[in-house]
Amino acid sequence: MSRKTAIITGATKGIGKAIAARFLQEGFDIGICARNEADLSGFKLLYEKQFPGQKIVSRKADLEQRRDAEQFGQDMLAEFGHIDILVNNAGVFLPGTVLEEEFEQLDRQINTNLYSAYILSQLIGKHMCGQASGHIINICSIAGLQAYGGGSSYSISKYAMLGMSDNFREALKPYKIKVTAVCPGPTMSASWEGSGVPEEKLIPAEDIATMVFACTQTSFNTCVDRLVVDTTADL
Numbered sequence: 374m375s376r377k378t379a380i381i382t383g384a385t386k387g388i389g390k391a392i393a394a395r396f397l398q399e400g401f402d403i404g405i406c407a408r409n410e411a412d413l414s415g416f417k418l419l420y421e422k423q424f425p426g427q428k429i430v431s432r433k434a435d436l437e438q439r440r441d442a443e444q445f446g447q448d449m450l451a452e453f454g455h456i457d458i459l460v461n462n463a464g465v466f467l468p469g470t471v472l473e474e475e476f477e478q479l480d481r482q483i484n485t486n487l488y489s490a491y492i493l494s495q496l497i498g499k500h501m502c503g504q505a506s507g508h509i510i511n512i513c514s515i516a517g518l519q520a521y522g523g524g525s526s527y528s529i530s531k532y533a534m535l536g537m538s539d540n541f542r543e544a545l546k547p548y549k550i551k552v553t554a555v556c557p558g559p560t561m562s563a564s565w566e567g568s569g570v571p572e573e574k575l576i577p578a579e580d581i582a583t584m585v586f587a588c589t590q591t592s593f594n595t596c597v598d599r600l601v602v603d604t605t606a607d608l
């Protein structure tokens with residue numbers, strides 16, 4: 374029997390890297406993307422040594438660009454044929470408030486955070502319908518559950534991801550495809566470097582990976598629709 378396959382976007386750092394590593398540990402073949410080619414090569418070098426025999430396919434893609442998102446999805450379908458898990462993780466956080474930020478901030482974050490996930494969910498979701506199995510996991514945020522003063526457009530893009538997740542879940546339900554929206558609180562990653570917030574107050578990225586993997590382990594008819602993972606620390 375062939376191994377299971379997980380596709381993870383933005384997997385060279387932070388949460389995406391921890392999720393990709395977790396699926397490798399669980400015996401999956403994986404497909405990943407990011408913009409920085411050196412980071413992708415570094416990822417492959419590191420994990421091909423640790424998991425010889427498992428397939429790691431990496432592609433340089435800027436998911437802010439619709440064509441790159443489509444191309445990445447098509448490449449993954451051509452490479453693997455069967456895709457069990459899609460994790461829409463790639464995202465960008467640009468600080469700013471609705472009263473002051475340039476329109477471009479919203480545009481960039483909607484393109485990267487929302488449209489790329491929409492494009493890949495549609496492309497790979499349709500393919501999963503043919504398989505009558507599959508699971509899409511969208512890495513949203515607690516900033517998609519309440520307004521976030523320091524990152525208004527980011528918050529707007531994450532609210533939209535929750536609505537998108539609900540709509541894909543509804544559309545894919547008849548085909549037994551699951552859609553989970555994971556909403557992490559502040560999680561250790563490059564975006565927190567230099568913030569002055571002590572690392573011990575942040576959620577380790579590996580904890581998000583543990584919860585993502587757990588969501589994929591439920592029974593046939595059980596779907597975790599939404600999962601909030603927050604820190605107990607005051608920031």
Ligand SMILES: NC(=O)c1ccc[n+]([C@@H]2O[C@H](COP(=O)([O-])OP(=O)(O)OC[C@H]3O[C@@H](n4cnc5c(N)ncnc54)[C@H](OP(=O)(O)O)[C@@H]3O)[C@@H](O)[C@H]2O)c1
Pocket residue numbers: 382383384385386387388389406407408409410412434435436437438462463464465466485486512513514515556557558559560561562563564
């Ligand atoms: N960290 C948190 O506190 C937190 C909390 C809630 C939700 N989240 C969400 O979790 C996800 C991951 O966040 P993170 O903090 O782990 O981020 P991160 O450490 O900055 O890593 C982001 C990853 O995505 C890739 N990426 C960024 N823009 C991309 C693009 N346009 N096209 C393709 N790949 C791209 C990056 O690689 P390249 O730079 O090479 O492209 C990198 O591999 C995001 O959706 C974020 O909104 C994070």
